[in-house]
Amino acid sequence: MKKKRQEKLLSLIREQNIDTQEGLCEALKSSGFDVTQATVSRDIRELKISKVTSENGGQYYVAGEQSRRKDDGTIRTIFKEAVVSLEDAGNILVIKTLSGMAMAVAAAIDAMSIPEIVGSIAGDDTIMCVIKTAEETVLLKKKLSDIIE
Secondary structure, eight states: OHHHHHHHHHHHHHHSOOOSHHHHHHHHHHTTOOOOHHHHHHHHHHTTOEEEEOTTSOEEEEOHHHHHHHTHHHHHHHHHHHEEEEEEETTEEEEEESTTOHHHHHHHHHHHTOTTEEEEEEOSSEEEEEESOHHHHHHHHHHHHHHHO
């Protein structure tokens, strides 16, 4: 029952802009699930559902990947405002940031889900990204440079 309820919850938030837990409860009840607000709250935590702000300033629930897509503008803004330079070294891309911003930029890069990146390490103002190949490193450097220019 829990799995079906959670699947329906994810389906509802993909199809509708629901802004409150009460709204989620009502939508689930309309779909035949007898739920309480506490149950919906637990499901939200377990499914890592979050709220995003719409273009008109309202908020609504979204699922993990959907949330990343909605925040793409924010991710790019963080990257654009905080990155100072990009330097390739073989299959490593070194990204210099403003002091204290490396972790935020690394999180933004992770949220971009760039398939060429095998992994990354962030310090205070430097990020090292390991890329699959040196050729992909050059291409990725160009792609990321276009964001900051």
